[in-house]
Structures are given as C-alpha cells and as structure tokens.
Amino acid sequence: MKSQRDNEKSWFYRLFLNNRATVILFNIFLLFLIIFVFTKIQSVFNPLWGILNIILPPVLLALVLYYLINPLINVLERKFNINRVISISFVFVIIAILLVWGVMSLIPFLQNQIDSLIKNWPQYWTSVNNSLDKLLDDPKLGYFKKNFEGSDGSISAHLQDALKKMAPSAFNNIGSAVGIVTNIVVILLTAPFILFFMLKDDKKFKQSILKYVPTKLKKSTGETLSEISQSLSSYITGQLTVAFWVAVMFFVGYLIIGQKYALVLGIIAGILNLIPYVGSTLALIPSLVIAAFVAPSMILKVLIVFVVEQTIETRVVSPIIVGNKMQMHPVTTILVLLVSAGMYGLVGMIAGIPIFAILKILFVRVFEWVKKNNDWYDEPEVIVEETEDTEK
Numbered sequence: 001m002k003s004q005r006d007n008e009k010s011w012f013y014r015l016f017l018n019n020r021a022t023v024i025l026f027n028i029f030l031l032f033l034i035i036f037v038f039t040k041i042q043s044v045f046n047p048l049w050g051i052l053n054i055i056l057p058p059v060l061l062a063l064v065l066y067y068l069i070n071p072l073i074n075v076l077e078r079k080f081n082i083n084r085v086i087s088i089s090f091v092f093v094i095i096a097i098l099l100v101w102g103v104m105s106l107i108p109f110l111q112n113q114i115d116s117l118i119k120n121w122p123q124y125w126t127s128v129n130n131s132l133d134k135l136l137d138d139p140k141l142g143y144f145k146k147n148f149e150g151s152d153g154s155i156s157a158h159l160q161d162a163l164k165k166m167a168p169s170a171f172n173n174i175g176s177a178v179g180i181v182t183n184i185v186v187i188l189l190t191a192p193f194i195l196f197f198m199l200k201d202d203k204k205f206k207q208s209i210l211k212y213v214p215t216k217l218k219k220s221t222g223e224t225l226s227e228i229s230q231s232l233s234s235y236i237t238g239q240l241t242v243a244f245w246v247a248v249m250f251f252v253g254y255l256i257i258g259q260k261y262a263l264v265l266g267i268i269a270g271i272l273n274l275i276p277y278v279g280s281t282l283a284l285i286p287s288l289v290i291a292a293f294v295a296p297s298m299i300l301k302v303l304i305v306f307v308v309e310q311t312i313e314t315r316v317v318s319p320i321i322v323g324n325k326m327q328m329h330p331v332t333t334i335l336v337l338l339v340s341a342g343m344y345g346l347v348g349m350i351a352g353i354p355i356f357a358i359l360k361i362l363f364v365r366v367f368e369w370v371k372k373n374n375d376w377y378d379e380p381e382v383i384v385e386e387t388e389d390t391e392k
Helices: 002-017 020-040 042-078 084-136 139-172 174-200 202-210 215-257 262-272 279-294 296-321 330-372
Strands: none
Touching: 020 042, 042 084, 042 174, 042 215, 084 174, 084 262, 174 202, 202 215, 215 262, 215 279, 215 296, 215 330, 262 279, 279 296
C-alpha cells in the first residue's frame, strides 16, 4: 500500500507540481484572475487616480526639464567645481532672463502674425468659395454643382442648429475653461520647485529606491534604472533639440520664399515634429493651405522648402543628435505610433515611443533573468566521439 501511495504521489507530482507547462498556465490564470479582481474594485482606486492626475503634470514637466538641464549642471559641477546648488541657481536665472526676453521680443511678433492670420481668414475663405464657384461653372461638373447647391442650404441649416445647441453648453463650459487655465498656472508655478529638488538631489533618488529592493536584486535593479534613465534622457533631449532646429529651418526657409506667417508656421512645425515620422508632414498642411491662397507658385516653393528641410533633418540633424539611441526598428516605431494614437490620441503619439522603450528594457531584463535561471535556453551539448587511429 505504501508503494502504491508513493506511486500516486509521484504521478501527481510529475504531471502537476513538477510540470512546467502546468505551472506556467496556472501563473497565467492567476494573472488574469488578479486583473479581473482589479476591474471589479476599480472604484476603490478612483481617489488614487485623482491624486495622480493632480501630481503627474508638474512632475512630468519637471522631468522633461530635468533631462535637459541636468547635463549642464553636471558639467558645471565636475569640470568647474561649482557647487551644485549654485550651478542650479545660476542656470535658473539664465532661463528666467531668456524667458523674459522671449516674452518681450518674440511674443509680440508672434501675436501680430496670429492677429493677421485671424483678420485675413475671411478673405481666404472668400477666395476658396470663388475658386469653388469657378470650378463648378465647368459644364462637365454640372451634376456636382446641382448637388452642391442643393446641399448648401441643408449644410447651413445644420450649422445653425449646431450653433444653437452649442450656445448653452458654451456658458456651462466657462467654469471648466477657467479650471483648465488655473491648472496650467499651478503646473507652471510648481514645476520649477520640483525641478530644483530633482536637480539638487539627483544622486539620492536612485539610492532611495534601491534601499527597498532585496539585496540580491539591488545590482540588476540599479542597472535597469540607469538604463531607463539614459534611454529617456537620450530621447527627450534628442527630440526637443531636433524639434528646435526643425522650427528654425522652416522659419528661415519660409522667410526666404516670402511665405506669410513664417514664425507661426515654424513653431507649429517644431511642435508637430515631436510626433515621429508624421509630424513634419502634418506641419506642411497649414503651410500649403496658406500658400494656396497666395499663388500657385507659392505651393511649389513651400514643397521645395519641405524637401530641403527633410533632407537636412534626416541626413544631418537627426543622425548627429539622435542617431539610433532608441534601437527601434522603423516598423516597430510605426506600429507603436498607430496603437498609441488610436488609444490616447496626440498625447499617445508623443509619449508612446519612450513608454515602449521603458517596457522593452524591462522585458529584456526579465527575459535575461529567465534565461539565467532556467535551462530552457541552454545550448545542447555536442558530443564528439573520439575515434582511435587504427592505422599504425
């Protein structure tokens, strides 16, 4: 009887307790069970999400500025032996002076261009209508003209109904608009303080995290944190630097060809360039629309500026500043952009790449740990049979 119980125990141990496939499936089941439980108690975490929504914006802004300013602070501290707090204060004063100069000089010029664009927009709109009328006067397009004229009244009616519905909600949204402006002001006021302490306690953050990590995992966790920080630093500084030079190139190019609103269009191009691959193309659309109102030849000039800018950016600026630091295949980048844009819109397109890079680093680290602590990926031993030389 004892032998039979041992055999039954051995059978259960062999097929369930000591079976890798069973253990993996059981762990997957536990993972999905945990996710299911969290979805049922989601309301418990609503206060936490509210706190994160308040804290994250200034922290993220401070984090971006941290990766831009920290290399300069390190240079001042290491090479010139300047106290870190003094270096931070000096850099903050320089940034404040540049901001004041920008507000005093660039903002009025930018405001003039925006005011001019708003003022001339009705004229542009009339020009578009006249062009459509001339196009529809063609006898070959009589059918489309008839449909367009018939739908013109219905379009106006729909627009009037929409405006009537929007009017009451517009007054209701004034409070939310004021709230948004207040949040932006709070973010701009609190981010510098967070940034100051992030720069001041630069080396303490990592140690404060590692002291809660088990001793055996301290080394690998520290390396992972350093790799994530380096990846974020490379991406943020690289993208913002490239965006700045893209704005400058578009601005100079538009000035050369005499394109209207060169500064506004250049700034738009720089901001949209933060979206990989498609940003510069999106920035081309408003420029082409404005060029179409000026003259057909201006469209060609804008396209030439775009081609020249893209050539300089892809062949010179991006390889020098960014290179291939993210180590991502273009197809992977495009797929990440599609998914992140579909889920979170413009914010997802901008933040999708760095978030994917962090997840990739974590996945690689976990995979290396699995390979090290498991014999699934061991190379098979090659048995070489030695044959005795029979020839004497």
